[in-house]
Amino acid sequence: MTDTRPHTLFSFGTLLDQRVQHSLFGRAVPTTPASLAGYTTRPLAITDASVIATSGQDVHLTLERQSGATVEGAVLRLSEAELAAADAYEVDDYARRRVLLTSGETAWAYLDARALRAAARIVVVGDSIAYGRCDPQGGWAAHLAGAHIAANETRHRVFNLAIPGSTLADVDEQTPPLLAPRLPDTLVVAAGINDSALPVSGTGAGGDALPQVAERLASLAATAHRHDARMVVVGPTWIDESRLSDFAGLRFTTERATALRTALRAWCENRHIDFLDMWEPLRDQPHLLVDGLHPTTEGHKELYRHLSTLGC
Template structure:
C-alpha cells in the first residue's frame, strides 16, 4: 500500500474496537464500509478510560480497549477500506490518547491504526539509533538516553528492553546502512532516531537529511516498529567551529528542525522538537555542540514528558557522577 502525505488515495485502517460498530460507522463514516478480518502483529490489549462525553455516548463505552506493544502477540480485528474523507472523519473521532500511525498486520501487511499518542507509554522493546549526542558523549552516566532506558526497564524488568545503538560521528545516511541488521537482531517495537547534524557538517542540506530520515523511518516501519524522531539541538555556531572543528550553521539546524516537524505532521510520524530546549544557552554545551551532563538531564526530562507522558519522570543517577550539578 502507498502512503501519501496528502492521504489522496483509499486507505486501509485496522480496527479492533468501536469503529467496527454499525452505529459508529453510520455516525462517523456516513454508513457501512468494506472490511475484512485481520490480526495486528506485535500488540496486546490495554484499557483506556474515555473522558470525552460525546465519544462515550456514541460508542456506549466509558472504557475503550487500547493497544500496547507485546512481542509475539496478535490482536484480532478488521481492516476497513476508507476514502480520504472517511479517514479524516475517523481521525477526528479518535480521542487525544490515540494517534494514527503505520502498523503491520498478518493479512494486509502495512496499514494504518490508532495507537498510543505517547510512543514509550505503549512500548516494550526500544532501540535508539543516533550519533554522539544520543550516545551520551561528555556525560559519564550515559546522558538522556541512559536515563530514559533506566526508566523504561524499571517499569517492567522482565519484559522491557532498551538498546542504545548510537555511534558517535556517523551520519544519518551511514546509520541507515547498518540499522537493518542491528534492528533484526534486537527486535525493537519502537525506534528512537536522533541523528542528522553530522550530515549537515558533511555538506548535506536540511532537505537531504529529511529525505534520509524518511527512508530510514520507512525501513523501520517495514520491520514492524514505530519510528520516533528526535529533532536537532541548538548549537553555538562559533564555538562549534573553534572548539569542535566543525562547520555547522545554526540556521541550517533550525531549518532542519522546522522541516522535520512539517514532514512528521504530513507523513503521520512522531517528531519531538528539541531545538528550543537549549537555545541561546552556550554554557549548556561543552564544545558548542554536545550537551553538558546537566543539559542531558534537562533533555531527559523533556524527552520523557514528550514520549512517555508528563508524569513519567522516575529516573535518578545511580550515584554522584559527572551529571551532578
Template sequence: MSTPEPTTTVDSIERVFSFGTLLVEHVQQSLFGHRVEMAKDSLIGHGTTEVVITDSDVIAKSGTNLHLGLVRREGDTVSGALLALTPDELAAADAYEVEAYARRRVPTGAHGQAWCYVSADPVNVAERIALIGDSIAYGRCTPDGGWAARVAAQHIARDEERNRFFNLAWPGATMLEILDAAEAEVPARRADTVLVAAGINDLLHAEGRGGVQVGQDLIARLESFCEVMELQGRRVVVMSPNWVDTTLVHNLDLCEVLELRETLRSWCEQTFRDFLDTWGVLADRPALFSDGLHPTSEGHRLLAKAVGHV
C-alpha cells in the same frame, strides 16, 4: 462482522485496522453515515490496554469513556478487522480519535500494511527500544551515559523481564551512516520502536552542500529507512536536533540547524510519522552545554524528562 476482504475498486480507498469502537455499528453510522465494509484481521506484536477518554463528543458517539489502546508486546496478537474507508471517511475517523491516539502504519497479519490508531506516546507503550544517533545520544561529555541512560533505566524498571533499551549511538557519525548501519542492527535486537537522534554531523560535514540540500538528502534516506522498518512492524520516532551555541561551534549556522528541525518536523507531519521535538528544552541556555554542542549532565537530565518523562 462480514468476512470478505475489503474491495479496492476506488484507487483512493484507505485500509484501517481497528480493534475498538470503530468496529461498532452505531459508531460507524454516526461517523460515516453507513456500515463500512470490513474483513477480519490481526495485529502481531501488540497487546491492549484501557485508555480513559474525556472528550464528551467521543464518549457520546462510542457510548463509553473507556477505549482500547495498543502497547507493544512481543509474541502477542490483537484481533480486529480491516476497514475500507474513503479519504473523507478517513478524515472523519481522524477527527473522532482523541489526542491520545495517532494514525500510523502497521503490518496486519492477513492483508499487509494498513493504518491504525496507536498511542500518541510511542516511547511509553514500547517494549524493545533501539536508539540510533550520534555523540549526544551516546552521552559524550557526561559520566552517567546521558539522557539515554536515564530513559533506559526507567523503561527497563517498568518491566525488567520484557523491556529492553539498546543504545546503538555512534559518536561522530552522520545520520546517513547511522541509518545504513541500523537496517541490520535494529532487527537483530528485535526492537519494536526506533528512536532516530542525529543530523548535526550531517551539517558539520556538509562538504559544500547547503542546509537545504542536507535536509533533502536526509529526508530521502529517512523515507526509505522508515518504509523498511514499518514493513517489519517497527515504529520510527524522529527526534529534532538540539539548539547549538554557535558562539562556540563556529562551523555551524543556527539558521541551518533550525531549518533542519523544521524540515524533519514538516516531513513527519505530512507522512504521519512521529516527531519528538526537544529543541525548546535547551534553546538559548548555553550554561546547559559543556562545549556549545554536547549537553552537561543537567542538560541531559532535562532531555530525559522530555523524551521519557523521567
C-alpha cells in the same frame, strides 16, 4: 475507475460498532477480519463527552507492544473524507500510524500518541548526543533506558546503537543489519546536528547533507516497517553558535540547525511519523552545553525530562 475508498484502517475497538460507523460515515462499513501481531491492548479512560456520546463508552482500548501477543480486529476501507472523520473522532491520546498486519498488508491504526509509553523493545540510533558523549552517566538515552526497563524488567529493553559523528546517511547505512537480533518494536532515530553541518573550507570531503534528509528518513522508515517497528524521530538540540565557528573541521550555525529541525518536523507530520522536538530544553542555556554542541550531564537530564513529557 478511481477507488473512492483507498485507505485501509485496522480497528480493534469502537470503530467496528455499526452505530459508531453510521454516526461517523453515514453507513455501515464492510469489514474484513485481520490481526496485528506483537501488540496487546489496555484500557484507556475517555473524557471527551462527544466521543462518549458517539460510542456509548467512557473506556476504550489502546495498543501497546508485547512480543508474542496478537490483537484480533478487522480492516475497514475508507474514503479520504471517512478517514478524516475517524481522525476527528479519535481523542488526542491516539495517533494514526502505519502498522504491518499478520497478512503482510500495511494499514493505518490508531496507536498510543505517546510512542515510547507504548513501546517494549527500543533501539536508539544517531550521533554523539544520542550516544551520550560528555556525560559519564550515558546521556538522555541512558536515562530513558533506566526508566523504561524499570517499568517492566521482564519485557522492556533499550539498545543504544548511536555512534558519535554519524549523519543520517551513516545511520541509514549502519542500522539495517543491527535490528534483527534485537527484535525492536520501536526505532528511535536521533537525527542530530551533524546533518546541518558544513565542512570548513578545505578541511573535509563531505558536502551538504540537508537536501538528502528526506531520502534518508524514507529509507529508515522502510527499514523500521520491515521489522514491524514504529519509527520515532528525535530532532536536533539547541546549539551555542558563538562557540562553534569551527568544530572538528565542521561549521555549525543556528540557521542551518533550525532548517534541519523544520525539515524533520515537516517530513514527519506529512507522513504521520512521530517527531519529538528536543530544541527547547537547552535553548538559550549555554551553561548546559560543554562545548557549544554537546550537553553537559545536567543538559542530558533536561533533555530526558523533556522527552518524558512528550513520548514516555
